[in-house]
Amino acid sequence: IxxxxxxxxxxxxxxxxxxxxxxxxxxxxxxxxxxxxxxxxxxxxxxxxxxxxxxxxxxxxxxxxxxxxxxxxxxxxxxxxxxxxxxxxxxxxxxxxxxxxxxxxxxxxxxxxxxxxxxxxxxxxxxxxxxxxxxxxxxxxxxxxxxxxxxxxxxxxxxxxxxxxxxxASAAKPEGGVSMVQGASRGIGLEFVKQLLESNDNGRVVATCRNPNGATGLLELKNKYADRLNIFPLDLTAENTIEASAKSIREQYGYLNLLVNASGILSIPNVLQPGSSLAETTLSKVEKSSLMLAYEVNAVGPFLVIKHMWPLLKAGGGQGTERDFAVVASLSARVGSIGDNKLGGWHSYRSSKSALNQCMAPPLKLPRAIRCVSLSKNASVEFGRKKDPIVCLVLHPGTVDTDLSRPFQKNVPKEKLFTTEFSVQKLLSIINNAKANDNGKFFAWDGQEIPW
Missing domain, CATH: 3.30.420 (Nucleotidyltransferase; domain 5)
Structure with a gap:
């Protein structure tokens, strides 16, 4: 009815x-x-x-x-x-x-x-x-x-x-809820899984990555939290694996309360010089293949994850948690901000993160030429229009000491290079304290809103 x-x-x-x-x-x-x-x-x-x-x-x-x-x-x-x-x-x-x-x-x-x-x-x-x-x-x-x-x-x-x-209290769903971390094999994603398990004795966590058998950090957590952690294979470049993960979650739990999109690619491996990466600091270094890969991993893939997890998030809402709604938190970067772009460069990474932001953001009063580059619909507006119990956030974790940023840390001041523990702790605080009117907002690790 x-x-x-x-x-x-x-x-x-x-x-x-x-x-x-x-x-x-x-x-x-x-x-x-x-x-x-x-x-x-x-x-x-x-x-x-x-x-x-x-x-x-x-x-x-x-x-x-x-x-x-x-x-x-x-x-x-x-x-x-x-x-x-x-x-x-x-x-x-x-x-x-x-x-x-x-x-x-x-x-x-x-x-x-x-x-x-x-x-x-x-x-x-x-x-x-x-x-x-x-x-x-x-x-x-x-x-x-x-x-x-x-x-x-x-x-x-x-x-x-x-x-x-x-x-x-709700008898339908266990206290603590069910969280999913996409891109959980290492770095920030792995730390999200760890802190979600440690901070909530009743919470369940679903961790996804391309190769679960090779994710040693996740397997160690699985040994410790056997009943509360499930690991499923998911490749952002293969939509059928995203759909399969959604099916597995539906069968296992039937709902989600939190989705964290944590995967990302900063630079493209240099096939001519194994072990090095191509840093696109100028237009002359931009390749079509690098642009397409960055868009697929940083924007298209996370958006498809939201597409397939949407019914589960809608079914879960905030039940079993202290929130009144489910949360989608996608990791972006300050360099993806159009209004904050003063240095240029990093063309594939910067533009792909801007695309991700547009997927999540509310409508902007931008020139028509800029509006045209966004995808046809964006998640936060659709969630709001349908009044689904879901809040969509975009988060900048800061410069974090991970494999993704390690080749480019040379000029980063020590006090601005964060550990994964520090960054995730800050991001979880933003997620846990989110309000309904935060839907479609872009926050830095310190809680400051970033211009689109």
């Missing part, structure tokens, strides 16, 4: 005799299309069935569009279609899973729950079992009462009463 700024989902599970086993209800914030909300409800029901160890599950929905997408031999690539692929996978895990269309009146109990929860203004999940099941451990409960009218033989209609204990 679509409500104001959110969708209410209702699920009823019965055994083969039609006897009630479980009811579950959940509110998901954000702006959803009808078929997307129906797909989310189907996914929620399939998850409950699999986690409850039901076998040969039959999914019944009164949404013909949803059932058509589930029955189709080919995949649909819109958001509802992506969710439907996961529903099919979950149902088939139960054995001979299947799906059928039923009349709306046959689905009355689920609609009662979905309608009631859609009118509330926060996000949570409630599960009620006829008998205690392990999955319900720690979940808050509603009062349940039988009503004279029943949707189907052996069914339940529900009267939902919110408990006082439930008002202060």
């Amino acid at each position: 679509l409500g104001e700024e959110g969708a209410g989902l209702g699920v009823v599970i019965r055994d083969s005799s039609g006897r009630f086993c479980l009811v579950a209800t959940k509110r998901v914030p954000g702006r959803w299309k009808v078929e997307e909300a129906e797909a989310l409800a189907a996914e929620f029901g399939a998850q409950m069935a699999v986690h409850g160890h039901f076998h040969n599950v039959v999914l019944e929905s009164d949404c013909q569009v949803l059932v058509h997408k589930l029955q189709a031999a080919h995949d649909f690539h819109d958001e509802a279609g992506v969710i439907c692929r996961n529903v099919r996978r979950l149902l088939l895990e139960s054995g001979e899973g299947s799906w059928h269309h039923i009349r709306r009146e046959a689905n009355e109990a689920a609609h009662i729950m979905a309608h009631a929860i859609s009118r509330w203004n926060d996000s949570f999940r409630c599960v009620v079992w006829k008998v205690v099941n392990p999955i319900s451990k720690g979940m808050k409960r509603f009062a349940v009462s039988r009503l004279p009218s029943m949707a189907r033989p052996g069914g339940l209609a529900l009267r939902l009463v919110r408990s006082a204990a439930f008002a202060s």
Whole structure:
């Protein structure tokens, strides 16, 4: 059921005799299309069935569009279609899973729950079992009462009463939330993973990089935080790996509260002189290949990550954290600022970071010629327009002592060369203290706003 700024989902599970086993209800914030909300409800029901160890599950929905997408031999690539692929996978895990269309009146109990929860203004999940099941451990409960009218033989209609204990916390998502760090194998990204794990005993972290088996720093953290850290392969130049990571996160957690885009390339390796890099200090040194690689890694790749993680961020919002929204934090650089550019040079790096900034920034009152170089849409405006519970930040970490900057540290004053520990500590402070009106802003490590 679509409500104001959110969708209410209702699920009823019965055994083969039609006897009630479980009811579950959940509110998901954000702006959803009808078929997307129906797909989310189907996914929620399939998850409950699999986690409850039901076998040969039959999914019944009164949404013909949803059932058509589930029955189709080919995949649909819109958001509802992506969710439907996961529903099919979950149902088939139960054995001979299947799906059928039923009349709306046959689905009355689920609609009662979905309608009631859609009118509330926060996000949570409630599960009620006829008998205690392990999955319900720690979940808050509603009062349940039988009503004279029943949707189907052996069914339940529900009267939902919110408990006082439930008002202060969400049972849907664990305290601490789920964070993703893209580009986490070393440097600033690795330090983000480390500090996120150390600073929150309940938080889960997803770390991605091109070659997890070769990421020794991440593997050491995995040994220490086995249950709270997952490592997935992701190559910014291969969109299918980004999509695969999103699928893995959906299956493992179902949502995200924080996305950190930490990868970047500063200089292009010099193939004529192995071990050295090409510093584009003048136009004469610019190569098409270096420009394209910088744009792909520094701008296009991170934007595609946001594209595929968007539904997960929308589903997570601020649940399990002290924020009211999810955060996308993309690492940029002061040299990407058009207004702050006084030295020139670093053409590939500077322009690619400007492109990243434009992806994230709100509309600017710039000359038309400058506006034309930005990508067609930018994340912060779209998040705001759709009123999704997501805030988009662009962050300058300062000059940090990492492999990326090491070849160019010669003229950097000692006091301005930061450790990864110091820089990430400052950036996390900005993220954790972000406000809704910070959406689309560009901040330096010290919290000062940088002009676009």
